[in-house]
Amino acid sequence: MKFAKPLFPAVAALMLGTLGPWSIAADKVQPTAAASALSDGEVKKVDREAGRLTIKHGPLANLDMPPMTMVFRVKEPAMLDQLKEGDKIKFTAEKVNGLYTVTRLEKAQP
Numbered sequence: 001m002k003f004a005k006p007l008f009p010a011v012a013a014l015m016l017g018t019l020g021p022w023s024i025a026a027d028k029v030q031p032t033a034a035a036s037a038l039s040d041g042e043v044k045k046v047d048r049e050a051g052r053l054t055i056k057h058g059p060l061a062n063l064d065m066p067p068m069t070m071v072f073r074v075k076e077p078a079m080l081d082q083l084k085e086g087d088k089i090k091f092t093a094e095k096v097n098g099l100y101t102v103t104r105l106e107k108a109q110p
Contacts, residue, residue: 037061038090040108043083044069051077053102060093063100073101082107 039061045054056069072093074080079102083089088108093100 038092038104038106041089041091043085043087043089045071045085046080046083048077048080051080053080053083055089055091055102057091057093063093063095070100073099074105075101075103079105 039057039059041055041057043053044056047053051074052071053074054069054071058067059065073096075096083105088110090106090108091102092104094103095101096103
């Protein structure tokens, strides 16, 4: 059986156990350290109704994004209950269904 060339990179990635920011271990696909690393940020606005958070953040390595201020959706609306403008946070953001989404969040230690 002959495979088309575009299939080879995907097959090689599977054989090597890597898929971009994901790795395969024990028959499960898991995010690598880069995808799950926490970034520093400061809360600029909390929009509970829309489920959004405006964050002034440092570089987001997993998204190859420079420092800036931008709006993110949050994975769980309850994440917003603990936050107010000016809070320093550590967070992980990922692109979920085409939208930048905070998937993990914790207040930074003073």
